[in-house]
Amino acid sequence: MKHKVLMSFVLIILLVPLTGCWNRRELNELAIAVAMGIDKSGEQYQVSAQIVNPGEIVTQKGGGTNSPIVTLTSTGDSMMEAVRKMTIKSPRKIYFAHLRLFVIGEELAREEGIAKTLDLISRDPEFRTDFFIIVAKETTAEQVLKIFSIPLEKIPANKMFESLETSQKVWAVTATQTLDELISDLVAAGTNPLLTGVEVTGDPARGEKRENIQKTSPQAILKINGMAAFYKDKLVGWLNEDESKGANFINDKVKSTVVTVQCPKKGNISVELIRSKTKVSGKVVNGRPEVDVTVRTEANVAEVQCGEVDLSKTQTIYDLETKTEQAIQSDIEAALNKAQKDYKSDIFGFGEAIHKADPAYWKKAKKDWKKEFVNLQANIKVDVKIRRIGTLSKSFLNELKE
Structure with a gap:
Protein backbone atom coordinates (compact mmCIF):
# COMPACT_ATOMS: atom_id res chain seq x y z
CA MET A 1 0.00 0.00 0.00
CA LYS A 2 2.78 2.38 0.92
CA HIS A 3 4.53 1.51 -2.32
CA LYS A 4 1.44 2.44 -4.39
CA VAL A 5 1.04 5.75 -2.54
CA LEU A 6 4.70 6.56 -3.11
CA MET A 7 4.48 5.73 -6.81
CA SER A 8 1.34 7.86 -7.19
CA PHE A 9 3.08 10.77 -5.50
CA VAL A 10 6.12 10.44 -7.82
CA LEU A 11 3.88 10.35 -10.91
CA ILE A 12 2.07 13.50 -9.80
CA ILE A 13 5.38 15.30 -9.27
CA LEU A 14 6.56 14.26 -12.74
CA LEU A 15 3.34 15.38 -14.42
CA VAL A 16 3.37 18.90 -12.94
CA PRO A 17 6.20 20.29 -15.15
CA LEU A 18 4.50 18.95 -18.27
CA THR A 19 1.55 21.31 -17.78
CA GLY A 20 3.83 24.28 -18.41
CA CYS A 21 3.56 23.77 -22.17
CA TRP A 22 -0.22 23.74 -22.47
CA ASN A 23 -0.37 27.28 -23.90
CA ARG A 24 2.83 27.16 -25.93
CA ARG A 25 3.03 29.16 -29.15
CA GLU A 26 5.37 28.28 -31.97
CA LEU A 27 7.15 31.19 -33.62
CA ASN A 28 6.19 30.02 -37.09
CA GLU A 29 2.54 30.34 -36.07
CA LEU A 30 2.78 33.95 -34.87
CA ALA A 31 2.97 37.38 -36.49
CA ILE A 32 5.07 39.41 -34.04
CA ALA A 33 3.85 43.00 -33.69
CA VAL A 34 6.38 45.60 -32.55
CA ALA A 35 4.05 48.60 -32.81
CA MET A 36 0.33 49.19 -32.58
CA GLY A 37 -1.73 52.20 -33.59
CA ILE A 38 -5.29 53.25 -32.93
CA ASP A 39 -7.41 55.74 -34.91
CA LYS A 40 -11.10 56.51 -35.25
CA SER A 41 -12.76 55.61 -38.55
CA GLY A 42 -16.29 56.99 -38.46
CA GLU A 43 -17.99 55.26 -35.56
CA GLN A 44 -15.47 52.42 -35.56
CA TYR A 45 -11.92 51.95 -34.35
CA GLN A 46 -9.11 51.41 -36.82
CA VAL A 47 -6.25 49.35 -35.44
CA SER A 48 -2.87 49.17 -37.17
CA ALA A 49 -0.07 46.75 -36.37
CA GLN A 50 3.54 46.87 -37.54
CA ILE A 51 4.52 43.23 -38.09
CA VAL A 52 8.09 41.95 -38.33
CA ASN A 53 9.17 39.89 -41.34
CA PRO A 54 11.74 37.56 -39.68
CA GLY A 55 13.24 36.37 -42.96
CA GLU A 56 14.24 39.91 -43.94
CA ILE A 57 15.54 40.84 -40.50
CA VAL A 58 18.07 37.99 -40.39
CA THR A 59 19.31 38.57 -43.96
CA GLN A 60 23.04 39.19 -43.70
CA LYS A 61 24.28 39.71 -47.25
CA GLY A 62 22.98 41.79 -50.08
CA GLY A 63 19.70 42.54 -48.38
CA GLY A 64 16.39 40.89 -49.17
CA THR A 65 13.92 42.04 -51.75
CA ASN A 66 10.97 42.16 -49.38
CA SER A 67 10.16 44.68 -46.68
CA PRO A 68 11.44 43.94 -43.14
CA ILE A 69 8.05 45.00 -41.80
CA VAL A 70 4.46 45.09 -42.97
CA THR A 71 1.66 47.24 -41.56
CA LEU A 72 -1.77 45.65 -41.29
CA THR A 73 -4.95 47.62 -40.59
CA SER A 74 -8.45 46.58 -39.68
CA THR A 75 -11.60 48.24 -38.35
CA GLY A 76 -14.17 47.13 -35.82
CA ASP A 77 -16.67 48.30 -33.24
CA SER A 78 -14.06 47.55 -30.59
CA MET A 79 -10.28 47.22 -30.56
CA MET A 80 -10.46 43.49 -29.89
CA GLU A 81 -12.80 42.99 -32.83
CA ALA A 82 -10.46 44.94 -35.12
CA VAL A 83 -7.43 42.96 -33.93
CA ARG A 84 -9.13 39.62 -34.56
CA LYS A 85 -10.29 40.76 -38.01
CA MET A 86 -6.64 41.21 -38.97
CA THR A 87 -6.43 37.46 -39.40
CA ILE A 88 -8.33 37.99 -42.66
CA LYS A 89 -5.15 39.61 -43.98
CA SER A 90 -2.61 37.58 -42.02
CA PRO A 91 -2.34 33.79 -41.91
CA ARG A 92 -0.83 34.05 -38.43
CA LYS A 93 -2.20 35.26 -35.12
CA ILE A 94 -1.02 38.77 -34.24
CA TYR A 95 1.22 38.48 -31.17
CA PHE A 96 1.66 41.64 -29.06
CA ALA A 97 4.00 40.43 -26.30
CA HIS A 98 6.97 42.18 -27.96
CA LEU A 99 5.24 45.54 -28.45
CA ARG A 100 7.61 48.53 -28.32
CA LEU A 101 5.33 51.37 -29.32
CA PHE A 102 1.65 52.28 -29.00
CA VAL A 103 0.58 55.21 -31.20
CA ILE A 104 -2.66 57.15 -30.73
CA GLY A 105 -4.04 59.26 -33.58
CA GLU A 106 -4.53 62.96 -32.78
CA GLU A 107 -8.16 63.03 -33.92
CA LEU A 108 -9.08 60.16 -31.62
CA ALA A 109 -7.18 61.71 -28.70
CA ARG A 110 -8.96 65.06 -29.13
CA GLU A 111 -12.51 63.95 -29.86
CA GLU A 112 -13.07 60.76 -27.90
CA GLY A 113 -10.17 60.57 -25.49
CA ILE A 114 -7.72 57.78 -24.85
CA ALA A 115 -9.18 55.99 -21.83
CA LYS A 116 -11.29 53.48 -23.77
CA THR A 117 -8.39 52.55 -26.04
CA LEU A 118 -6.25 51.64 -23.03
CA ASP A 119 -8.68 49.11 -21.57
CA LEU A 120 -7.73 46.27 -23.92
CA ILE A 121 -3.98 46.63 -23.55
CA SER A 122 -4.23 46.97 -19.77
CA ARG A 123 -6.59 43.99 -19.44
CA ASP A 124 -5.04 41.48 -21.85
CA PRO A 125 -2.13 39.58 -20.17
CA GLU A 126 -0.44 39.18 -23.56
CA PHE A 127 0.47 42.88 -23.50
CA ARG A 128 3.46 43.88 -21.42
CA THR A 129 3.49 47.35 -19.88
CA ASP A 130 6.99 48.54 -20.79
CA PHE A 131 6.21 49.90 -24.27
CA PHE A 132 6.09 53.65 -24.92
CA ILE A 133 2.87 55.50 -25.71
CA ILE A 134 2.97 58.47 -28.09
CA VAL A 135 0.53 60.66 -30.06
CA ALA A 136 0.57 61.07 -33.84
CA LYS A 137 0.72 64.84 -34.37
CA GLU A 138 -1.45 66.18 -37.21
CA THR A 139 -1.62 62.72 -38.75
CA THR A 140 -2.92 59.23 -38.06
CA ALA A 141 -1.34 56.40 -36.13
CA GLU A 142 -1.58 54.27 -39.27
CA GLN A 143 0.51 56.76 -41.24
CA VAL A 144 3.19 56.84 -38.55
CA LEU A 145 3.51 53.06 -38.57
CA LYS A 146 3.83 52.90 -42.35
CA ILE A 147 6.87 55.17 -42.61
CA PHE A 148 10.33 53.74 -43.24
CA SER A 149 12.24 56.42 -41.44
CA ILE A 150 15.99 55.85 -41.12
CA PRO A 151 18.62 53.49 -42.58
CA LEU A 152 20.19 52.72 -39.19
CA GLU A 153 17.29 50.51 -38.12
CA LYS A 154 15.32 48.02 -40.20
CA ILE A 155 12.32 48.13 -37.88
CA PRO A 156 10.82 51.65 -37.59
CA ALA A 157 9.19 50.92 -34.21
CA ASN A 158 12.56 50.01 -32.69
CA LYS A 159 14.07 53.18 -34.12
CA MET A 160 11.37 55.35 -32.59
CA PHE A 161 11.62 53.55 -29.23
CA GLU A 162 15.37 54.21 -29.12
CA SER A 163 14.93 57.80 -30.32
CA LEU A 164 12.52 58.51 -27.48
CA GLU A 165 14.96 57.09 -24.92
CA THR A 166 17.95 58.95 -26.35
CA SER A 167 16.12 62.25 -26.72
CA GLN A 168 14.96 62.17 -23.10
CA LYS A 169 18.48 61.39 -21.88
CA VAL A 170 20.40 64.03 -23.84
CA TRP A 171 17.92 66.72 -25.00
CA ALA A 172 15.00 66.55 -22.54
CA VAL A 173 12.14 67.57 -24.83
CA THR A 174 10.41 64.18 -24.69
CA ALA A 175 9.03 61.99 -21.94
CA THR A 176 8.99 58.21 -22.19
CA GLN A 177 5.57 57.23 -20.86
CA THR A 178 4.66 53.60 -20.24
CA LEU A 179 1.18 52.13 -19.80
CA ASP A 180 1.33 51.95 -16.00
CA GLU A 181 2.56 55.54 -15.75
CA LEU A 182 -0.14 56.82 -18.09
CA ILE A 183 -2.97 55.06 -16.26
CA SER A 184 -1.62 56.40 -12.96
CA ASP A 185 -1.78 59.96 -14.33
CA LEU A 186 -5.29 59.39 -15.68
CA VAL A 187 -6.80 58.15 -12.43
CA ALA A 188 -4.99 60.59 -10.11
CA ALA A 189 -7.08 63.59 -9.07
CA GLY A 190 -4.20 66.08 -9.03
CA THR A 191 -2.42 65.53 -12.33
CA ASN A 192 -3.02 65.13 -16.06
CA PRO A 193 -1.01 63.21 -18.67
CA LEU A 194 1.75 64.48 -20.95
CA LEU A 195 2.68 62.36 -23.97
CA THR A 196 5.36 62.82 -26.60
CA GLY A 197 4.23 63.72 -30.12
CA VAL A 198 5.61 62.38 -33.39
CA GLU A 199 4.93 63.78 -36.85
CA VAL A 200 5.61 62.77 -40.44
CA THR A 201 7.70 65.30 -42.37
CA GLY A 202 8.17 65.12 -46.12
CA ASP A 203 6.16 63.03 -48.57
CA PRO A 204 4.23 60.31 -46.67
CA ALA A 205 3.50 58.35 -49.86
CA ARG A 206 7.22 57.98 -50.61
CA GLY A 207 7.97 57.28 -46.99
CA GLU A 208 5.90 54.09 -47.15
CA LYS A 209 8.35 52.57 -49.64
CA ARG A 210 11.47 50.73 -48.62
CA GLU A 211 13.52 52.88 -51.02
CA ASN A 212 12.99 55.76 -48.60
CA ILE A 213 15.69 54.41 -46.26
CA GLN A 214 18.06 53.56 -49.10
CA LYS A 215 18.65 57.24 -49.86
CA THR A 216 21.08 59.59 -48.11
CA SER A 217 18.21 62.08 -47.77
CA PRO A 218 14.94 60.20 -47.12
CA GLN A 219 11.82 61.66 -48.73
CA ALA A 220 9.90 61.29 -45.47
CA ILE A 221 10.97 60.85 -41.86
CA LEU A 222 9.40 60.47 -38.45
CA LYS A 223 10.23 63.40 -36.21
CA ILE A 224 9.64 63.80 -32.50
CA ASN A 225 7.93 67.15 -32.12
CA GLY A 226 6.50 68.60 -28.93
CA MET A 227 4.43 67.09 -26.17
CA ALA A 228 0.70 66.48 -26.06
CA ALA A 229 -1.07 68.02 -23.07
CA PHE A 230 -4.22 66.30 -21.82
CA TYR A 231 -7.07 67.29 -19.57
CA LYS A 232 -8.29 64.04 -18.09
CA ASP A 233 -8.11 61.68 -21.08
CA LYS A 234 -8.60 64.20 -23.89
CA LEU A 235 -5.89 66.00 -25.83
CA VAL A 236 -6.22 69.76 -25.35
CA GLY A 237 -3.10 71.07 -27.09
CA TRP A 238 0.62 70.88 -27.76
CA LEU A 239 3.73 72.20 -26.05
CA ASN A 240 6.55 73.42 -28.28
Whole structure:
Protein backbone atom coordinates (compact mmCIF):
# COMPACT_ATOMS: atom_id res chain seq x y z
CA MET A 1 0.00 0.00 0.00
CA LYS A 2 2.78 2.38 0.92
CA HIS A 3 4.53 1.51 -2.32
CA LYS A 4 1.44 2.44 -4.39
CA VAL A 5 1.04 5.75 -2.54
CA LEU A 6 4.70 6.56 -3.11
CA MET A 7 4.48 5.73 -6.81
CA SER A 8 1.34 7.86 -7.19
CA PHE A 9 3.08 10.77 -5.50
CA VAL A 10 6.12 10.44 -7.82
CA LEU A 11 3.88 10.35 -10.91
CA ILE A 12 2.07 13.50 -9.80
CA ILE A 13 5.38 15.30 -9.27
CA LEU A 14 6.56 14.26 -12.74
CA LEU A 15 3.34 15.38 -14.42
CA VAL A 16 3.37 18.90 -12.94
CA PRO A 17 6.20 20.29 -15.15
CA LEU A 18 4.50 18.95 -18.27
CA THR A 19 1.55 21.31 -17.78
CA GLY A 20 3.83 24.28 -18.41
CA CYS A 21 3.56 23.77 -22.17
CA TRP A 22 -0.22 23.74 -22.47
CA ASN A 23 -0.37 27.28 -23.90
CA ARG A 24 2.83 27.16 -25.93
CA ARG A 25 3.03 29.16 -29.15
CA GLU A 26 5.37 28.28 -31.97
CA LEU A 27 7.15 31.19 -33.62
CA ASN A 28 6.19 30.02 -37.09
CA GLU A 29 2.54 30.34 -36.07
CA LEU A 30 2.78 33.95 -34.87
CA ALA A 31 2.97 37.38 -36.49
CA ILE A 32 5.07 39.41 -34.04
CA ALA A 33 3.85 43.00 -33.69
CA VAL A 34 6.38 45.60 -32.55
CA ALA A 35 4.05 48.60 -32.81
CA MET A 36 0.33 49.19 -32.58
CA GLY A 37 -1.73 52.20 -33.59
CA ILE A 38 -5.29 53.25 -32.93
CA ASP A 39 -7.41 55.74 -34.91
CA LYS A 40 -11.10 56.51 -35.25
CA SER A 41 -12.76 55.61 -38.55
CA GLY A 42 -16.29 56.99 -38.46
CA GLU A 43 -17.99 55.26 -35.56
CA GLN A 44 -15.47 52.42 -35.56
CA TYR A 45 -11.92 51.95 -34.35
CA GLN A 46 -9.11 51.41 -36.82
CA VAL A 47 -6.25 49.35 -35.44
CA SER A 48 -2.87 49.17 -37.17
CA ALA A 49 -0.07 46.75 -36.37
CA GLN A 50 3.54 46.87 -37.54
CA ILE A 51 4.52 43.23 -38.09
CA VAL A 52 8.09 41.95 -38.33
CA ASN A 53 9.17 39.89 -41.34
CA PRO A 54 11.74 37.56 -39.68
CA GLY A 55 13.24 36.37 -42.96
CA GLU A 56 14.24 39.91 -43.94
CA ILE A 57 15.54 40.84 -40.50
CA VAL A 58 18.07 37.99 -40.39
CA THR A 59 19.31 38.57 -43.96
CA GLN A 60 23.04 39.19 -43.70
CA LYS A 61 24.28 39.71 -47.25
CA GLY A 62 22.98 41.79 -50.08
CA GLY A 63 19.70 42.54 -48.38
CA GLY A 64 16.39 40.89 -49.17
CA THR A 65 13.92 42.04 -51.75
CA ASN A 66 10.97 42.16 -49.38
CA SER A 67 10.16 44.68 -46.68
CA PRO A 68 11.44 43.94 -43.14
CA ILE A 69 8.05 45.00 -41.80
CA VAL A 70 4.46 45.09 -42.97
CA THR A 71 1.66 47.24 -41.56
CA LEU A 72 -1.77 45.65 -41.29
CA THR A 73 -4.95 47.62 -40.59
CA SER A 74 -8.45 46.58 -39.68
CA THR A 75 -11.60 48.24 -38.35
CA GLY A 76 -14.17 47.13 -35.82
CA ASP A 77 -16.67 48.30 -33.24
CA SER A 78 -14.06 47.55 -30.59
CA MET A 79 -10.28 47.22 -30.56
CA MET A 80 -10.46 43.49 -29.89
CA GLU A 81 -12.80 42.99 -32.83
CA ALA A 82 -10.46 44.94 -35.12
CA VAL A 83 -7.43 42.96 -33.93
CA ARG A 84 -9.13 39.62 -34.56
CA LYS A 85 -10.29 40.76 -38.01
CA MET A 86 -6.64 41.21 -38.97
CA THR A 87 -6.43 37.46 -39.40
CA ILE A 88 -8.33 37.99 -42.66
CA LYS A 89 -5.15 39.61 -43.98
CA SER A 90 -2.61 37.58 -42.02
CA PRO A 91 -2.34 33.79 -41.91
CA ARG A 92 -0.83 34.05 -38.43
CA LYS A 93 -2.20 35.26 -35.12
CA ILE A 94 -1.02 38.77 -34.24
CA TYR A 95 1.22 38.48 -31.17
CA PHE A 96 1.66 41.64 -29.06
CA ALA A 97 4.00 40.43 -26.30
CA HIS A 98 6.97 42.18 -27.96
CA LEU A 99 5.24 45.54 -28.45
CA ARG A 100 7.61 48.53 -28.32
CA LEU A 101 5.33 51.37 -29.32
CA PHE A 102 1.65 52.28 -29.00
CA VAL A 103 0.58 55.21 -31.20
CA ILE A 104 -2.66 57.15 -30.73
CA GLY A 105 -4.04 59.26 -33.58
CA GLU A 106 -4.53 62.96 -32.78
CA GLU A 107 -8.16 63.03 -33.92
CA LEU A 108 -9.08 60.16 -31.62
CA ALA A 109 -7.18 61.71 -28.70
CA ARG A 110 -8.96 65.06 -29.13
CA GLU A 111 -12.51 63.95 -29.86
CA GLU A 112 -13.07 60.76 -27.90
CA GLY A 113 -10.17 60.57 -25.49
CA ILE A 114 -7.72 57.78 -24.85
CA ALA A 115 -9.18 55.99 -21.83
CA LYS A 116 -11.29 53.48 -23.77
CA THR A 117 -8.39 52.55 -26.04
CA LEU A 118 -6.25 51.64 -23.03
CA ASP A 119 -8.68 49.11 -21.57
CA LEU A 120 -7.73 46.27 -23.92
CA ILE A 121 -3.98 46.63 -23.55
CA SER A 122 -4.23 46.97 -19.77
CA ARG A 123 -6.59 43.99 -19.44
CA ASP A 124 -5.04 41.48 -21.85
CA PRO A 125 -2.13 39.58 -20.17
CA GLU A 126 -0.44 39.18 -23.56
CA PHE A 127 0.47 42.88 -23.50
CA ARG A 128 3.46 43.88 -21.42
CA THR A 129 3.49 47.35 -19.88
CA ASP A 130 6.99 48.54 -20.79
CA PHE A 131 6.21 49.90 -24.27
CA PHE A 132 6.09 53.65 -24.92
CA ILE A 133 2.87 55.50 -25.71
CA ILE A 134 2.97 58.47 -28.09
CA VAL A 135 0.53 60.66 -30.06
CA ALA A 136 0.57 61.07 -33.84
CA LYS A 137 0.72 64.84 -34.37
CA GLU A 138 -1.45 66.18 -37.21
CA THR A 139 -1.62 62.72 -38.75
CA THR A 140 -2.92 59.23 -38.06
CA ALA A 141 -1.34 56.40 -36.13
CA GLU A 142 -1.58 54.27 -39.27
CA GLN A 143 0.51 56.76 -41.24
CA VAL A 144 3.19 56.84 -38.55
CA LEU A 145 3.51 53.06 -38.57
CA LYS A 146 3.83 52.90 -42.35
CA ILE A 147 6.87 55.17 -42.61
CA PHE A 148 10.33 53.74 -43.24
CA SER A 149 12.24 56.42 -41.44
CA ILE A 150 15.99 55.85 -41.12
CA PRO A 151 18.62 53.49 -42.58
CA LEU A 152 20.19 52.72 -39.19
CA GLU A 153 17.29 50.51 -38.12
CA LYS A 154 15.32 48.02 -40.20
CA ILE A 155 12.32 48.13 -37.88
CA PRO A 156 10.82 51.65 -37.59
CA ALA A 157 9.19 50.92 -34.21
CA ASN A 158 12.56 50.01 -32.69
CA LYS A 159 14.07 53.18 -34.12
CA MET A 160 11.37 55.35 -32.59
CA PHE A 161 11.62 53.55 -29.23
CA GLU A 162 15.37 54.21 -29.12
CA SER A 163 14.93 57.80 -30.32
CA LEU A 164 12.52 58.51 -27.48
CA GLU A 165 14.96 57.09 -24.92
CA THR A 166 17.95 58.95 -26.35
CA SER A 167 16.12 62.25 -26.72
CA GLN A 168 14.96 62.17 -23.10
CA LYS A 169 18.48 61.39 -21.88
CA VAL A 170 20.40 64.03 -23.84
CA TRP A 171 17.92 66.72 -25.00
CA ALA A 172 15.00 66.55 -22.54
CA VAL A 173 12.14 67.57 -24.83
CA THR A 174 10.41 64.18 -24.69
CA ALA A 175 9.03 61.99 -21.94
CA THR A 176 8.99 58.21 -22.19
CA GLN A 177 5.57 57.23 -20.86
CA THR A 178 4.66 53.60 -20.24
CA LEU A 179 1.18 52.13 -19.80
CA ASP A 180 1.33 51.95 -16.00
CA GLU A 181 2.56 55.54 -15.75
CA LEU A 182 -0.14 56.82 -18.09
CA ILE A 183 -2.97 55.06 -16.26
CA SER A 184 -1.62 56.40 -12.96
CA ASP A 185 -1.78 59.96 -14.33
CA LEU A 186 -5.29 59.39 -15.68
CA VAL A 187 -6.80 58.15 -12.43
CA ALA A 188 -4.99 60.59 -10.11
CA ALA A 189 -7.08 63.59 -9.07
CA GLY A 190 -4.20 66.08 -9.03
CA THR A 191 -2.42 65.53 -12.33
CA ASN A 192 -3.02 65.13 -16.06
CA PRO A 193 -1.01 63.21 -18.67
CA LEU A 194 1.75 64.48 -20.95
CA LEU A 195 2.68 62.36 -23.97
CA THR A 196 5.36 62.82 -26.60
CA GLY A 197 4.23 63.72 -30.12
CA VAL A 198 5.61 62.38 -33.39
CA GLU A 199 4.93 63.78 -36.85
CA VAL A 200 5.61 62.77 -40.44
CA THR A 201 7.70 65.30 -42.37
CA GLY A 202 8.17 65.12 -46.12
CA ASP A 203 6.16 63.03 -48.57
CA PRO A 204 4.23 60.31 -46.67
CA ALA A 205 3.50 58.35 -49.86
CA ARG A 206 7.22 57.98 -50.61
CA GLY A 207 7.97 57.28 -46.99
CA GLU A 208 5.90 54.09 -47.15
CA LYS A 209 8.35 52.57 -49.64
CA ARG A 210 11.47 50.73 -48.62
CA GLU A 211 13.52 52.88 -51.02
CA ASN A 212 12.99 55.76 -48.60
CA ILE A 213 15.69 54.41 -46.26
CA GLN A 214 18.06 53.56 -49.10
CA LYS A 215 18.65 57.24 -49.86
CA THR A 216 21.08 59.59 -48.11
CA SER A 217 18.21 62.08 -47.77
CA PRO A 218 14.94 60.20 -47.12
CA GLN A 219 11.82 61.66 -48.73
CA ALA A 220 9.90 61.29 -45.47
CA ILE A 221 10.97 60.85 -41.86
CA LEU A 222 9.40 60.47 -38.45
CA LYS A 223 10.23 63.40 -36.21
CA ILE A 224 9.64 63.80 -32.50
CA ASN A 225 7.93 67.15 -32.12
CA GLY A 226 6.50 68.60 -28.93
CA MET A 227 4.43 67.09 -26.17
CA ALA A 228 0.70 66.48 -26.06
CA ALA A 229 -1.07 68.02 -23.07
CA PHE A 230 -4.22 66.30 -21.82
CA TYR A 231 -7.07 67.29 -19.57
CA LYS A 232 -8.29 64.04 -18.09
CA ASP A 233 -8.11 61.68 -21.08
CA LYS A 234 -8.60 64.20 -23.89
CA LEU A 235 -5.89 66.00 -25.83
CA VAL A 236 -6.22 69.76 -25.35
CA GLY A 237 -3.10 71.07 -27.09
CA TRP A 238 0.62 70.88 -27.76
CA LEU A 239 3.73 72.20 -26.05
CA ASN A 240 6.55 73.42 -28.28
CA GLU A 241 10.20 72.46 -27.73
CA ASP A 242 11.00 75.09 -25.08
CA GLU A 243 7.71 74.49 -23.24
CA SER A 244 8.30 70.73 -23.34
CA LYS A 245 11.74 71.17 -21.81
CA GLY A 246 10.28 73.45 -19.15
CA ALA A 247 7.60 70.88 -18.31
CA ASN A 248 10.25 68.19 -17.99
CA PHE A 249 12.23 70.37 -15.59
CA ILE A 250 9.16 70.75 -13.37
CA ASN A 251 8.36 67.03 -13.58
CA ASP A 252 11.98 66.11 -12.72
CA LYS A 253 12.51 64.25 -15.99
CA VAL A 254 15.61 66.11 -17.19
CA LYS A 255 18.73 63.96 -17.14
CA SER A 256 20.90 66.02 -19.45
CA THR A 257 20.41 68.80 -21.97
CA VAL A 258 22.10 71.85 -23.48
CA VAL A 259 21.32 75.46 -22.62
CA THR A 260 22.58 78.16 -24.98
CA VAL A 261 23.27 81.67 -23.68
CA GLN A 262 24.51 84.73 -25.53
CA CYS A 263 28.05 86.06 -25.30
CA PRO A 264 28.51 89.68 -24.11
CA LYS A 265 29.24 90.87 -27.65
CA LYS A 266 28.66 88.25 -30.33
CA GLY A 267 28.20 84.49 -30.47
CA ASN A 268 26.89 81.92 -27.99
CA ILE A 269 28.06 79.74 -25.14
CA SER A 270 26.70 76.20 -24.84
CA VAL A 271 26.27 74.88 -21.31
CA GLU A 272 25.78 71.12 -20.93
CA LEU A 273 23.64 70.14 -17.96
CA ILE A 274 24.98 66.87 -16.59
CA ARG A 275 22.68 66.47 -13.59
CA SER A 276 19.34 67.94 -12.60
CA LYS A 277 17.03 67.48 -9.65
CA THR A 278 13.68 69.16 -9.10
CA LYS A 279 11.74 69.35 -5.86
CA VAL A 280 8.10 70.43 -5.88
CA SER A 281 6.48 71.19 -2.54
CA GLY A 282 2.97 72.43 -1.94
CA LYS A 283 1.56 74.73 0.71
CA VAL A 284 -1.55 76.72 1.52
CA VAL A 285 -1.00 80.41 2.32
CA ASN A 286 -3.92 82.51 3.55
CA GLY A 287 -6.32 79.95 2.17
CA ARG A 288 -4.73 79.89 -1.29
CA PRO A 289 -2.61 77.04 -2.71
CA GLU A 290 1.00 77.64 -3.74
CA VAL A 291 3.86 75.47 -4.94
CA ASP A 292 7.60 75.94 -4.63
CA VAL A 293 9.54 74.56 -7.60
CA THR A 294 13.26 74.25 -6.89
CA VAL A 295 15.58 73.11 -9.69
CA ARG A 296 19.21 72.31 -8.90
CA THR A 297 21.56 71.44 -11.73
CA GLU A 298 25.24 70.81 -12.36
CA ALA A 299 26.77 71.76 -15.68
CA ASN A 300 29.89 71.90 -17.82
CA VAL A 301 30.90 74.49 -20.39
CA ALA A 302 30.67 72.66 -23.72
CA GLU A 303 31.29 75.35 -26.35
CA VAL A 304 32.42 78.98 -26.45
CA GLN A 305 31.97 81.04 -29.61
CA CYS A 306 33.25 84.31 -28.18
CA GLY A 307 36.94 85.05 -27.75
CA GLU A 308 36.53 87.84 -25.19
CA VAL A 309 35.19 85.53 -22.47
CA ASP A 310 37.76 84.43 -19.86
CA LEU A 311 36.42 81.40 -17.98
CA SER A 312 39.30 81.51 -15.48
CA LYS A 313 37.63 84.49 -13.80
CA THR A 314 35.16 83.83 -10.99
CA GLN A 315 32.87 86.65 -12.11
CA THR A 316 32.63 85.18 -15.61
CA ILE A 317 31.51 81.82 -14.20
CA TYR A 318 29.01 83.54 -11.93
CA ASP A 319 27.55 85.52 -14.83
CA LEU A 320 27.33 82.36 -16.95
CA GLU A 321 25.54 80.48 -14.16
CA THR A 322 23.08 83.36 -13.80
CA LYS A 323 22.30 83.46 -17.52
CA THR A 324 21.81 79.68 -17.56
CA GLU A 325 19.43 79.92 -14.61
CA GLN A 326 17.46 82.61 -16.40
CA ALA A 327 17.20 80.49 -19.56
CA ILE A 328 15.90 77.49 -17.61
CA GLN A 329 13.44 79.65 -15.69
CA SER A 330 12.18 81.11 -18.96
CA ASP A 331 11.37 77.62 -20.27
CA ILE A 332 9.63 76.70 -17.02
CA GLU A 333 7.53 79.88 -17.05
CA ALA A 334 6.58 79.27 -20.68
CA ALA A 335 5.32 75.77 -19.79
CA LEU A 336 3.42 77.11 -16.78
CA ASN A 337 1.79 79.87 -18.80
CA LYS A 338 0.68 77.47 -21.54
CA ALA A 339 -0.75 74.97 -19.03
CA GLN A 340 -2.51 77.53 -16.82
CA LYS A 341 -3.74 80.12 -19.30
CA ASP A 342 -4.29 78.19 -22.53
CA TYR A 343 -5.06 74.59 -21.54
CA LYS A 344 -6.15 74.94 -17.89
CA SER A 345 -4.67 71.52 -17.20
CA ASP A 346 -2.40 70.49 -14.34
CA ILE A 347 0.20 68.52 -16.30
CA PHE A 348 2.75 68.94 -13.50
CA GLY A 349 1.07 67.11 -10.63
CA PHE A 350 0.79 70.24 -8.49
CA GLY A 351 -2.49 68.91 -7.14
CA GLU A 352 -0.67 65.89 -5.74
CA ALA A 353 1.83 68.23 -4.03
CA ILE A 354 -1.02 70.20 -2.41
CA HIS A 355 -2.67 66.94 -1.38
CA LYS A 356 0.48 65.82 0.44
CA ALA A 357 1.01 69.20 2.08
CA ASP A 358 -2.55 69.82 3.28
CA PRO A 359 -4.96 66.86 2.94
CA ALA A 360 -7.81 68.77 4.58
CA TYR A 361 -7.59 71.62 2.07
CA TRP A 362 -7.24 69.19 -0.83
CA LYS A 363 -10.40 67.38 0.19
CA LYS A 364 -12.32 70.61 -0.42
CA ALA A 365 -10.36 71.83 -3.45
CA LYS A 366 -10.00 68.68 -5.56
CA LYS A 367 -13.52 68.84 -7.01
CA ASP A 368 -12.77 72.24 -8.53
CA TRP A 369 -9.01 71.84 -8.98
CA LYS A 370 -9.11 73.06 -12.58
CA LYS A 371 -10.19 76.51 -11.38
CA GLU A 372 -7.72 76.46 -8.50
CA PHE A 373 -4.86 75.46 -10.79
CA VAL A 374 -5.43 78.36 -13.18
CA ASN A 375 -4.84 80.84 -10.34
CA LEU A 376 -2.15 78.83 -8.56
CA GLN A 377 1.02 80.73 -7.65
CA ALA A 378 4.21 78.88 -8.54
CA ASN A 379 7.44 80.10 -6.93
CA ILE A 380 10.35 79.07 -9.14
CA LYS A 381 13.97 78.90 -8.03
CA VAL A 382 16.75 77.64 -10.30
CA ASP A 383 20.29 77.00 -9.11
CA VAL A 384 23.06 76.15 -11.60
CA LYS A 385 26.60 75.18 -10.61
CA ILE A 386 29.25 74.96 -13.33
CA ARG A 387 31.72 72.20 -12.49
CA ARG A 388 34.05 72.07 -15.49
CA ILE A 389 35.05 74.53 -18.19
CA GLY A 390 36.96 72.09 -20.41
CA THR A 391 40.65 72.21 -21.28
CA LEU A 392 40.63 75.91 -22.27
CA SER A 393 39.94 78.88 -20.03
CA LYS A 394 40.08 81.19 -23.06
CA SER A 395 38.92 80.35 -26.55
CA PHE A 396 41.54 80.40 -29.29
CA LEU A 397 39.09 82.54 -31.27
CA ASN A 398 40.49 85.71 -29.70
CA GLU A 399 43.89 84.88 -31.20
CA LEU A 400 42.58 84.74 -34.74
CA LYS A 401 43.54 87.76 -36.78
CA GLU A 402 40.85 89.76 -38.47
